[in-house]
Amino acid sequence: MNKASVLHRTRILVVDDNAAIHSDFQRILRVGPQRSSLEEHEAELFGDLDAPMTLPVVELDVELTLAHQGEEGVELVREARARGEPYAVAFVDFRMPPGIDGVETIHRIFEEDPDVQAVFCTAYTDLSWKEIASRLSQVDRYLILKKPFEPVEVRQMAAALSAKWRHQRERARAHVALLEREAHLRALLDALPQGILRVDRQGRCLEYRPPPGAGAPSAGAVPSSLEELVPAGDAARVLERVRRAIDQGASERTELSFYGGDGGDVGEARRHVDVRITALGGGRPEAILSLTDITELRQRQEEESRLREREVALRAQVEALGALSTPIVPISRRAVVVPLVGEFDARRGEGMRSALLAGIVARGTRTAIIDVTGVPRMDEAMAMELERTAGAVRLLGAEPVLTGLGPEAAQQLVALGVSLSGLRTFLTLQEGVAFALRRHKV
Template identity: 35%
Template structure:
């Protein structure tokens, strides 16, 4: 009768198997001391062989500053008997950058099913994280673009209705969109309608002044409409000089002003 591989052979086979996997894998006892790991885990730990991990704790490794957190995660899995998956954290990369890791832990059980430790592995999700960040940025830019539309309402007349809060990031995006639109449409008048702006602070009013000045540098006139009593008081109180900007009460008056000015130029 053919005998199966002995224990040493089975362990060697298991070690070869986990060494072939791309993730850094480890297993610990209930005291969070390492019982073993694969070659990727050894490399991550700064060792040449997984055997050098055996008997060590996280306090013995280069991430010792996070040892208490890792021990708490181990205990949570050991005491609950439930896995703890997809814990994302940054690691320093070899090139000085940041590598993003998803850390996973599951209970290590003996033949009877009792929890005797924890098995964990690290998955490099840097590419996924960068893709998620790029998608989030694209969504943000699309949202900002939708929040600051540029509308051609007549030949040479553009209207940008502003709604909500005008912060520094949105102000920069507003100016970029406005200037690109003035150049594209060869506009002679750009109207910034602030009727829907909830609050006008120094940042918002100064952003309007800068946007208007930039429009004038392109040879177009800047008109601000929708300035109610609260906004007018804020402009006076903050002492922001809108320069040569025409300020009118509502958008209808702004469009009429732009068309009349265009007619005068043609006449």
């Protein structure tokens, strides 16, 4: 015997004023294989065989409900749907005096439950198919079963219509889930700062949501093509990237810039839009363009670039002024004077030292006079810079001389614990110059 396939549990309603019909449905729709009519006749003539051949049947896990009148059947359908336990199939007799007939019963059942499948059971032809269809327009939801009916017909209808009912409910649930997912995705898209554009290989715009506040051309309307959205000089370039993304199944990226809200006057503010192009896939020659307004980002980058340029220029000016504020004055062929004026720091000390050493090498200097008469105060940092400079001068074979160190500066150095004992000093620049001239006999 062929193994029967088992369906899900199915709730079936039988509406018939004949109790014998109820018994027939209970017997026909019970679980388990049944003999065919031919086998029943063979059993009567020849007795039961040891291994009877039975037709393959579809086992039904059925919960059967019986009603005797149409109004009762309609109420059962309403209650079952309210409980969340709807019927899948209703077998309804055509004639059920004194109540409503089968057509009216099914009409009301459909009003209570738009998903239930129905079967007319009749031994008469009171109404034509055309008349039935005129009263019940949902012709895909009911069948007609002639009495006396074969058990296999009843089981086949019950199984087929139950499967149809179940599949329709699954599709309905999937459709609801799809609508919810679509609404969720739409909400996500609306929350994104990017604009979304769907185009084909010819550049036709199939769907468009403008970037919020991007001020792109035709941002308030749905463009028919890229030419209406993209600045004229960029349309061909963007379309080429769209086709390449579609052909290669890859992503492309470019940037658009234009003036104002309509891409018109050059005097209006310049806008920048970042464009990311992604092939839609699935065998469809289309691409999705993500449009992001990056105007503020570009403005910040341009401002930072201008600030860096100004910083470089100011640094160059400071260095130039520093060099000018530390001149090297030759007083003879072998002696120079470096007069320091104003505040003195490590940067300025390094500049002074570099300039002085370069001058010593270039001129063959033997005496280098560093005059601090114009320095308002002497601190530890300046003292250390002077010591470093003096050491570097000696390494080049010249003698460093410090002039202009007054009483106040000397007290400051003593308070700091700094000693310049290894450095020849003079109170005034004139004394230092006289020393240098005598030394070299110029």
